[in-house]
Amino acid sequence: MLAFIPERQHQILEKGRDTYEMECAKPSTAGSVSQRSCVFCGSRVVLYPIADALHLVHGPIGCAAYTWDIRGSMSQGAQLHRLSFSTDLQENEVIHGGEKKLYKALTELIKQYQPNAAFVYCTCIVGLIGDDVEAVCKRVEKEQKIRVIPVHSEGFKGTKKDGYRAACEALFELVDSPQADYLTSAIHSSPPPTINILGEFNLAGETLMIKDYYRRMGVKVAVCFTGDCKIADIEKARTASLNVVQCSGSMTSLAKIMQEKFGTPFKRVSYFGIEDMSKALYDVAEHFKSKEMLQRTQNLVKKEVSVLLPKLTRYRRDLEGRKAAIYVGGPFKAFSLIKALRHLGMETVVVGSQTGTKEDYELLKEITQEGTILCDDSNPLELSRFVLEKGADLLIGGVKERPIAYKMGIGFCDHNHERKIALAGFEGMLNFAKEVHCTVMSPVWKFSPARRQYFAEPPI
């Protein structure tokens, strides 16, 4: 039997058995094969969908090569975000500095692709060789007459969350752009109800779906950060009177900056699952204190749910009583998933995240059943053991978790930024049910040696 890394003991907890407080929000333990990535990854996640901007990764080739077109964010119009640009630093630049190469690369790329802004991502060694990226960006900005914004995303200077923050700071540079037209984009100038959506990345077209719900409620969306977002949209963000923050922590910091600077209030929502999706709409309606809007929202939800629920019953019939394990980046999504799974008759027996906080885990403890395993910044050895011990039929995670499930004959659902299937919104809930059903109910698992050994009754 596997012994856990002693240092990680308190980052794992079984509800009802362990009484200690969950340890979390700390750097990954060296030698634990953490599923986390780096600061740079966090920044890429947030800024990547901005399709008419140039995204130049300043560093050696790997950081850019591994993030080339890996996300499922869609864009109407410009597609520049799907290309991969790197300064591809060589030994000479590592020794003598990469500023010159960065300058030339930026100039060359902007001339050729005519982007509406440029982001320059600093990777680990840039932080070390001490390039003055700021100065290069300023110079190019002046010469090329577009915003060129450095993103301080050196991989080792924190976790993915710090990358989110760096990206939000970079975005705020554009929101509060000195070049903005103050007449057409004055703070809160758009007649309410106008909102911004933060932390929604238009995976498989989800943003368009969500925007349509709000439209039907009579709510205008000024900007969605950053799903299907274009540079010119961004400076309109200040005209909105409410920020709606989806997806755990990724863009809360931008909401906080905007609250502080513009006094724009924000609400945290989730677009996954029936309750949370509905609540995300009701919360906005309540904020604007409009009876008509509330009525429209009720009608919308009623209509969507009445179409959805009967369709779910068929999946639920098969899935009832099955067990799920969840391992995701941010725990906020896990809350929604636990509820969504209950609609399918499934209980969650393992739930973990890369970046949860104490409060997150407390809440997870509250909403899960006795015996559920909670884990923070877990690794493949732990996860594989948990799913087997708890007899999970399904693992929800990302590409890195997929082989853990499949090797052990367990179903898998990709709920990461790489997915190509819309899982948000009411339609997304139906897709989610289909996804879960098609993997859990597949007859192939009956051939799994692990399933035969670990489960008294054979699956299916």
Add this chain to the structure above:
Amino acid sequence: MKVLTRPKTSFISTRNACKLCSPLGACFVMRGIENCIPLIHGSQGCATYIRRYGISHFREPLDIASSNFVETTAIFGGRDNLFKALDNVIQQYQPDAIGITSTCLSETMGEDVELYLREYAKLRRTSLSPLFFYASTPSYRGTHIDGFNEAVCAVIKATANNENQKTNEDKQRINLISPFVSCEDVREFHRILQAFDVPYTLLPDYSETLDGVAWQDYQKIPNGGTTLADIAKMKYADTTITFNGDSANFPLNNVVHLPLPIGVDNTDKFFDTLKNITNRESATMSYERGRLIDAYFDGHKYVSGKRAVVYGDKMFVAALKSFLEEIGINVVLAADGAETDFETMLETIRSSRCSKTELADKPDFIIGNSKGLYLSRALGIPLVRCGFPIHDRIGGHRILHIGYRGTLNLFERICNTLIEYKQNQEPFGWTYV
């Protein structure tokens, strides 16, 4: 290899690179050794990205540990991180060997990893301690292929001092340094060597570790890989066959550099070498050769005079080019990632078309890994997927490229792709072609 047809412009920036970074190559070597786990000395992101990239291709667990640098590490050095990482990896995985690679970050910091490892060994060594292999792999100095070769060297060096005696069984022993090929290719190398009935060491061998069966229990380190015992015998081999190019400087006896065995000519060279060393023939292999040539005859009209763009790793591209020319295909552009990227390739093709050079007509297909999709769409021509990575199909790691059988597989893929493309262009479909 450089781009054979040079673009008019050369870029400062790298766009849509067709190369990857050095630790990736090194990690796959370490993955190809029995009960060995890779450990990347640097920040967490590099390890995770490499895992993700590899998992999307192999669809197998791919545990790579990291010494997980944090901000203070960059100031105080990574010694403590490395020690802790080693402790934890040993405790969790109980490996027989750990393959440590550096990163751009640790190299730039000037980390003396070899010194750390010696210190660690002194401090913690017990009889159960794993062997350490250390490969220095800064990506600003080379690609994933350089990292791959560096790791092979590191493994050989680490086992060079071992005291075993050469036995009778080691007579005629062959080393085969497997290049960065698919799992199926590695299995094919085994099959070929077995057909010649000689003792051999094949390094690295990730044919099972990265393409295993469905498991009964979770395998901390997947079964398979070159055994440490076989690696230790490498120095006794009379001959070492490599396909990794002259630049790969493996510290072994009588190193024979061969082109990757793709195509009849290249595969013949490989088999002739085996014949010379072993004084044996293989009837099965001759039969397979004959069948391949017969297929060439059957299919030659579908490919004759067609134009192809080839890209990928240097040795792979060189071999593919020779194979394509052997069947009457003009290679209008051959590019390896060390010096070219996809954007440069596209530019080259486009600008040549304008200037009416040899590229006056557009290529008929492109052949290489899945990242060529973008190029194939831009040019409106089909993509024959092979090499690494294949992220948009199932079974990329099981594509057979090498030997007569691998060539046959590639030949049929090319023919069928061209036939299918033509079929799809026609308003009605013929069921005989």
